[in-house]
Amino acid sequence: MSSSEIHTAKRARKKLFRKLFLKSIWTRLSFYFLLFTIFIAAFAPFIANRQPLYVTYKGKTYYPAWSTSWVGQNIIGYSKTDTVIYNGKKEIIQFDITDWRKMDVAYILWPVVPFSPENPDYYNRDYVAPTDKQLVPSPNGKTVEATGKFRHLLGTDDLGRDVLAGIIHGARTSLTIGVFSMLLASIIGLTIGLLSGYFGDDRFKLSWIAVVFFAPAVVAGYFTGFIARSAIIAEAFEASTLNGLMQFVISLLIFIGIPALCVVLFNLIPVKKIKFPIDSLFSRATEVFNSLPKLLLIISLSILFERQSIWLTVIIIGCTSWTEIARLTRAELLKIRELDYIQAAKSLGIKSRSIMWRHALPNAMSSVFVTITFGVATAILMESALSFLGIGVPQDAVTWGSMLSHGRQEMEAWWLLLYPGLALFLTTLSVNLLGEGLRDALDPKLKGSK
Amino acid sequence: MTLYLLKRILQFIPTLFIISLLAFYISVHSPGDPVEILSQSANAQGANASLTATKQYKDSVRAQLGLNLPLFYFSFCTRSDCDTLHKIFDKQERYAFHRLSRKCGDWQKVALHFKNIESLKTMYDTLNADVIYKRYAYIEDTATELIPMVGAKTTSGEPVKYVERRLINNTLAYKYTLDEINTAISIGQNLVSALKKTYEPIYIFSKIDTLISSAKKYEWLLVQQANIVKLNRHAQVFTESHASNNYIPKFVWNGTKSQYHVWLVNLLQGNFGYSYVDSRPVAEKIWEKFGRSFALVFLAVLLSYIVSIPIGVYSARKHGKFFDRFSSVALFMLYSVPSFFFGTLLLYLFANPAWFAWFPEYGYCDPQTYDNNWNFFERIYYTFPYMVLPLATYMYASIAFLSRTVRSATLETLNQDYVRTARAKGLSENRVLWRHAFRNALLPVITTFVTIFPAAVGGSVIVETIFTYDGMGIASFEAIGSKDIPMIVSIFSLAGLMSMIAYFIADILYAVADPRIVYANKE
Numbered sequence: 001m002s003s004s005e006i007h008t009a010k011r012a013r014k015k016l017f018r019k020l021f022l023k024s025i026w027t028r029l030s031f032y033f034l035l036f037t038i039f040i041a042a043f044a045p046f047i048a049n050r051q052p053l054y055v056t057y058k059g060k061t062y063y064p065a066w067s068t069s070w071v072g073q074n075i076i077g078y079s080k081t082d083t084v085i086y087n088g089k090k091e092i093i094q095f096d097i098t099d100w101r102k103m104d105v106a107y108i109l110w111p112v113v114p115f116s117p118e119n120p121d122y123y124n125r126d127y128v129a130p131t132d133k134q135l136v137p138s139p140n141g142k143t144v145e146a147t148g149k150f151r152h153l154l155g156t157d158d159l160g161r162d163v164l165a166g167i168i169h170g171a172r173t174s175l176t177i178g179v180f181s182m183l184l185a186s187i188i189g190l191t192i193g194l195l196s197g198y199f200g201d202d203r204f205k206l207s208w209i210a211v212v213f214f215a216p217a218v219v220a221g222y223f224t225g226f227i228a229r230s231a232i233i234a235e236a237f238e239a240s241t242l243n244g245l246m247q248f249v250i251s252l253l254i255f256i257g258i259p260a261l262c263v264v265l266f267n268l269i270p271v272k273k274i275k276f277p278i279d280s281l282f283s284r285a286t287e288v289f290n291s292l293p294k295l296l297l298i299i300s301l302s303i304l305f306e307r308q309s310i311w312l313t314v315i316i317i318g319c320t321s322w323t324e325i326a327r328l329t330r331a332e333l334l335k336i337r338e339l340d341y342i343q344a345a346k347s348l349g350i351k352s353r354s355i356m357w358r359h360a361l362p363n364a365m366s367s368v369f370v371t372i373t374f375g376v377a378t379a380i381l382m383e384s385a386l387s388f389l390g391i392g393v394p395q396d397a398v399t400w401g402s403m404l405s406h407g408r409q410e411m412e413a414w415w416l417l418l419y420p421g422l423a424l425f426l427t428t429l430s431v432n433l434l435g436e437g438l439r440d441a442l443d444p445k446l447k448g449s450k
Numbered sequence: 451m452t453l454y455l456l457k458r459i460l461q462f463i464p465t466l467f468i469i470s471l472l473a474f475y476i477s478v479h480s481p482g483d484p485v486e487i488l489s490q491s492a493n494a495q496g497a498n499a500s501l502t503a504t505k506q507y508k509d510s511v512r513a514q515l516g517l518n519l520p521l522f523y524f525s526f527c528t529r530s531d532c533d534t535l536h537k538i539f540d541k542q543e544r545y546a547f548h549r550l551s552r553k554c555g556d557w558q559k560v561a562l563h564f565k566n567i568e569s570l571k572t573m574y575d576t577l578n579a580d581v582i583y584k585r586y587a588y589i590e591d592t593a594t595e596l597i598p599m600v601g602a603k604t605t606s607g608e609p610v611k612y613v614e615r616r617l618i619n620n621t622l623a624y625k626y627t628l629d630e631i632n633t634a635i636s637i638g639q640n641l642v643s644a645l646k647k648t649y650e651p652i653y654i655f656s657k658i659d660t661l662i663s664s665a666k667k668y669e670w671l672l673v674q675q676a677n678i679v680k681l682n683r684h685a686q687v688f689t690e691s692h693a694s695n696n697y698i699p700k701f702v703w704n705g706t707k708s709q710y711h712v713w714l715v716n717l718l719q720g721n722f723g724y725s726y727v728d729s730r731p732v733a734e735k736i737w738e739k740f741g742r743s744f745a746l747v748f749l750a751v752l753l754s755y756i757v758s759i760p761i762g763v764y765s766a767r768k769h770g771k772f773f774d775r776f777s778s779v780a781l782f783m784l785y786s787v788p789s790f791f792f793g794t795l796l797l798y799l800f801a802n803p804a805w806f807a808w809f810p811e812y813g814y815c816d817p818q819t820y821d822n823n824w825n826f827f828e829r830i831y832y833t834f835p836y837m838v839l840p841l842a843t844y845m846y847a848s849i850a851f852l853s854r855t856v857r858s859a860t861l862e863t864l865n866q867d868y869v870r871t872a873r874a875k876g877l878s879e880n881r882v883l884w885r886h887a888f889r890n891a892l893l894p895v896i897t898t899f900v901t902i903f904p905a906a907v908g909g910s911v912i913v914e915t916i917f918t919y920d921g922m923g924i925a926s927f928e929a930i931g932s933k934d935i936p937m938i939v940s941i942f943s944l945a946g947l948m949s950m951i952a953y954f955i956a957d958i959l960y961a962v963a964d965p966r967i968v969y970a971n972k973e
Contacts (some may be wrong), residue, residue, distance in 0.1 A: 228528055228697050231552035288468050293904060293926075293945040295911055300473075300930050300938065306481045381788050385912055388790050389927070401790075408794045408916065411802055421791035429786035436782075 017441055027437030030430030037427060041171040048113035048165035052100050056107040057093070058084050064100070065111060101150070104139040114149055115162035117169040117398040124152055125160040127413040155415035157406050163415055166398040167423045173399045174427060177314050178380040184318025185379075186325055186372050190361070192286070193329025196279040197364075198337055198356050205273040210266035214276075217262035225255035241309045279330075286323055294320055298382065302391045313392045317379050328371050332364035366442040373435035377428040384424055400424045451961070458957065462950050466943055473942035474710055477935045478521060483541045484726045484933050485511050512539055515726070516712045520704040523711060530695040532557035533702040542647040549649035555692030559684070564646070566681045571642045573677060579631045586626055626668075634668050651688040658682050713939065723936030727928075732936050735925065736944065743914070743921035744906040746837060750844035751902045758849045759895070762856025763888055766864060767879075777853070785850035793843035793916040800839060809839050812918035840917045844910065852898060859891035866890070892963040900952035900959070907945040 022028045040047060051064035084091045100108065115121065123135040123143060130153060136146035146152075154163040195204075206214075226233075229251050237244030301316045302308070336342060337360060345355050386392030387401025388408075400420040407417030485508050512518050520536045527533065530551050538544040547564060551557035626634075638661065645657050661678050716723055722732035761781075765774040801811040863869060864887050872886045873879075907922055914923035922941070929937035961967045 223526065223528075223699050224697065227526060227699075231549055231696075234549070288465050288946075291465060291469060291904075291946040291949040292472070292942065293907060296926055296930065296942065296945070297476075299911070299927065300476045300480065303930055304476060304480050377786070384788060385790060388912065389915060404791060404794060408790075408797070411798055412804070414798060417791075417794055417798060421788070421795065424788050424791060425786060428788065429783060432782065432786050 022437075024437055024440070026433050027440075030433035030437070033426065033430045034434060037171055037430075038175060040168055041175045044169045044172050047111055048115060048117065048162070048168040049111045050099075050114060050116040050119050052108045052110050052114075054107075054109040055100060055103075055105055057103060057105045058091075059106075060084060062093075064098070099137065102137045102139060102141075110149060113153075113162065113165050113168065115152070115165040117161060117166040118396060119161065121152070121156060121160035121162065123160070124156045126158060127410060127416070128152060128156045128160070129413075130155045130415055154419045155413065157403070157413065157416055158410065161398065163403065163419055166403050167400065167420055169398060170400040170403065170420065170423070171427070173310060173393060173397065174380045174383060174424070176310060177317065177383040178376040178431070181314045181317035181321065181379045181383075182372055182375045184315065185322040185375060186368075188319065189322035189325025190329055190368065192282050192322070193326040193368075194333060194356060194361060196282040196326075197330035197333025198352075198360055199278050200334065200337070201277045201279045202275055203337075203352075204276045204278045206263060206276045207267050207269055207271045208274050209269055209271055210263045211274060211276060213262055213266055214259060217259040220262075221255040221258035224258060225251040225253075229254070237305075237307070241307060241311060245311060245315070282326070282330075286326060290323055295382075295385075298386065299389070299391060302386065308392065308394045310393055310397075313383060313386065316392075317382055321375060321379060321382075324375065325368060325371055329364055329368050332367060333360055336360050336363055367439075370435050370439040370442065373438055374432060377431040377435070380424070380428055380431070455954070455957070458954055462947070465950060466946055469946035470714075470939055470943045471710075473939040474521075474713070474935070477930075477933065477938040478709075480930075480933055482933045484515070484935060485517065485539070509539065516709055519707055519709050519712065521709050523704055523706075523708050525702040525704060527700050527702070528552075528696045529698040529700050530555040530557060530692070531700065532561065533700065540646075546647050546649040550688065552696055553649070553651070554688050554690070555695035556687075559687045563681070563684050563687075566677070566684055567642060567645050570677045570681060571639070571646075574635065574639045574642055577635050577638075579628060579635060582631050583626070583628045631668075634664065638664060651685070654685050654688065655682075658685060713936070722940045725929075725937050726934045727932050727937075732940050735937070736922070736940060739920065739922045739925045740906065740944075742919070743910060743923060746840055746844065746913075746919065746921065747902050747906045747910060749837070750841050751848060751899065753841070754845045754848040754852055755895075755899070757845075758852035759856055759888075761849075762853040763860050763883060765853070766857045766860035766887075767883060769861060769864075774857075778857075781850045781853050784846055785854070787846070789843055789847055790912050790916055792846060793839070793913060796839050796842055797916065810836050836917075836919070840910075840913050840919050843913050843916065848898075852895070855894045855898060856891065859894050860887055863887045863890040889963065893960060896956055896959045896963060900956040903952040903955075904945050904949040907941060907948050 022031070046053065046065060049065045053063065053065045055062045055064060084093060101114075123137060124146075128134055130151075132155075134146040134151050135143050136150040138144050152162050152164070154167070156162055157166075229247070233244060233247045233251060236247040298316055298320055301320075302313065305312050342355060342359060345359050346352075350359075383392060384399065384401030384404070387399040388405045390402070390405065393399055393402075400423055403416055403420040404424075407413055407420070410416065518536065518539070525533055532547065532551060535544055535548060538547055547557075547560055550560045550563070554560065641657055641661055641664075645654065648654050648657060658678065658681060662675075662682075665675050665678060713723060720733075722736070724730065725732055725735055761777055765777045768774045797811065799805050801807060801809045860883075866887075869882060869886050872882045877886075907926075910921065911923035911927050913919070914921050915927065918924070925937070926941045928934075929941065
């Protein structure tokens with residue numbers, strides 16, 4: 001087959017996939033809804049922000065939303081404060097606390113929702129309903145009834161935080177955790193499933209020296225990675241979560257690297273090779289892991305870290321939801337490895353690593369991918385459940401789950417219950433529908449089942 | 451078959467051991483000190499006493515709980531670590547010690563540093579504000595007596611020297627009130643105890659500097675000077691590090707004198723330990739709540755089976771027809787509703803005077819009418835209203851999931867040859883459906899059914915939190931929050947045991963449902 005032919009075949013396959021994938025109206029709708037949600041999540045600080053996007057005040061021009069929300073402190077030539085001298089009077093503007101609604105501005109461009117999720121609106125505290133009378137400060141110093149843009153369209157909570165802004169920013173947390181935790185889970189699950197499924201108990205052969213030294217190498221890896229470096233990791237976590245995670249990953253690499261290196265090196269020694277039961281090893285480990293109560297495990301792991309952050313939650317959820325992916329990958333590969341084309345590749349003398357990655361795995365991916373998609377929905381639900389219980393993401397962060405738990409405490413505030421719940425429902429529903437559509441498109445035989 | 455099942459039971463043991471180890475590891479490393487939590491609750495009950503009494507109390511509690519023992523049968527650490535670190539009770543101090551020994555690569559030097567701090571602390575503790583104050587009062591009195599005499603002639607005719615006069619004035623200037631002395635002592639004490647928890651050399655030196663300057667300011671602190679200098683000299687080692695020691699392993703055998711061993715031996719004797727929070731036996735606590743949770747989960751799963759099996763089988767039979775399409779969409783949507791949203795919504799609608807106050811808002815029974823001597827039926831009668839909403843929340847998700855499972859499994863079997871044969875034989879459609887098709891679709895149904903056992907232990911945290919239904923879910927959530935180690939480890943082990951029993955029962959049921967499954971050849 002020439003390269004152009006391959007390209008044509010690829011294009012045809014893509015076309016077919018798209019046709020099948022977008023055939024159902026539900027899949028199409030959920031696909032567009034998810035695109036919309038991703039857009040909102042990506043640009044949340046410019047869609048819902050109490051800082052205007054653009055403002056002209058006493059002859060000067062500012063872009064407060066950019067300088068406070070997105071970049072934090074400084075973008076080129078921009079500082080947190082600015083001094084205005086007007087008619088001989090000096091006025092200092094501090095961008096993070098200025099209430100621009102009170103300012104007498106020449107021109108102002110507000111975001112679609114002029115509220116930030118964490119900032120309380122002092123004028124509309126104590127659960128203001130969407131239909132209630134709402135107040136807004138005006139430049140002349142009076143407080144007037146809010147109309148149009150400054151109404152809290154979906155109400156406020158006890159502190160006066162806007163529900164709509166919370167939903168918009170909550171999409172960010174939910175999607176980040178859903179996507180990235182499943183990414184991590186797929187990395188773990190695919191690796192374990194691939195190794196145990198492709199090699200099984202009989203195909204992974206090691207020199208007996210490597211087998212003998214495997215356990216000591218694991219101990220050595222654990223010692224160098226985690227015991228010797230415990231202080232380094234702790235210090236990095238004190239500096240910042242990101243730093244700590246980086247050091248943790250380095251430790252993890254050492255922990256995996258030492259046994260791997262040991263196996264590779266000892267395998268070079270020309271002695272008798274024996275079967276290494278890699279499948280049984282992983283299966284037993286997975287069984288133990290599955291016997292743990294998952295939600296309780298996640299809760300205890302979240303409490304283990306004193307500092308709460310989104311990325312820690314991503315790691316915790318990712319590290320606890322790989323079992324389904326591993327199970328499926330293993331089952332698929334056990335089937336695939338017996339197929340003729342793998343045997344053919346083997347007889348051609350292609351290395352097993354290459355067969356594994358280039359021939360076996362891509363064929364298992366279609367059904368695994370569907371599981372991963374459903375896993376995203378589960379991870380989003382898990383994150384909201386954790387926020388609902390008050391753990392996981394930082395206490396002051398506004399997420400769909402934390403808003404729902406507010407709604408649970410104050411039964412009168414139905415808007416705190418309904419709208420975040422709907423957002424959560426629609427997102428999980430569309431992720432699930434997308435998974436369903438994906439399955440139908442990838443494997444038309446299964447259509448309608450499950 | 452029997453041999454296989456026996457083998458399965460034997461496999462329980464190592465798995466349970468690993469699970470209990472994991473739970474133990476997690477709960478020991480979570481932040482917070484159980485003794486602090488205990489003494490806080492004791493303080494709240496009015497058992498507040500002086501500092502030393504509190505410390506003694508804490509130490510006794512620690513010994514009682516066995517927390518003064520090393521964690522595990524062996525410790526595996528680096529050469530710079532101290533192997534008797536568990537003897538330092540305060541968690542922060544222990545942490546500081548650990549970090550410092552990693553920094554300088556030699557725990558003995560850190561031990562010396564801590565000893566210095568300890569002796570300084572004892573000296574500060576022995577400083578008595580009253581005694582110091584009396585001494586100043588005496589000096590003041592003598593000075594006031596002396597001052598009129600300054601400049602006057604003594605009996606020998608010589609004037610009191612100028613130097614003496616300055617001394618007296620200075621002495622007068624050094625007059626402190628009792629409050630000032632007390633504050634100075636407590637500042638010193640605070641600095642010293644803060645020093646015990648500091649592990650950054652820069653902060654250590656800055657604290658020592660503050661100590662030195664305060665000792666210079668108050669001359670009655672001068673006795674401390676030598677100690678502080680010694681402290682400073684010994685602390686200098688932290689600037690030079692022997693980090694290479696951090697990479698040399700050290701293995702210490704603790705034997706049976708370890709927390710884990712004590713726990714395990716107690717467990718084998720049927721003693722799950724005592725809760726740190728209220729000192730009640732863990733077994734009793736778990737048993738009481740397990741019953742409630744199990745009743746909830748069992749009823750919920752039973753009811754959802756009664757509802758979802760007919761739905762699933764019927765929609766498989768009407769594949770592609772209106773009922774199938776409608777129920778599929780409805781169940782799919784139901785499946786995507788988060789349970790805590792659904793539960794809270796139910797609560798809002800049916801336990802809210804603004805809408806329908808049909809069911810109680812929280813709890814598992816009415817504490818006013820509660821009677822311990824109720825028989826089984828009375829118990830059900832009185833607690834049932836409290837269970838309706840949690841049941842509904844628990845059920846809706848299982849119904850959605852189960853119906854989909856049953857439908858797809860039945861659909862698969864309906865296309866098989868034997869079903870066609872059964873139809874060709876002229877069997878009634880019902881008989882074909884239930885005896886031939888559904889029976890072969892039972893396996894996934896069994897798999898789901900057995901999950902109720904582990905779910906009864908820790909699976910219903912969210913449902914129980916929403917409705918404040920006081921069962922295992924809330925108990926385990928609280929145990930994790932308050933670092934109640936015996937509770938946590940027991941719950942995790944119990945959940946592990948339950949899931950293994952569930953797998954075991956599933957294996958037996960598979961063989962019952964499908965006689966083709968024979969375990970003898972397996973493995």
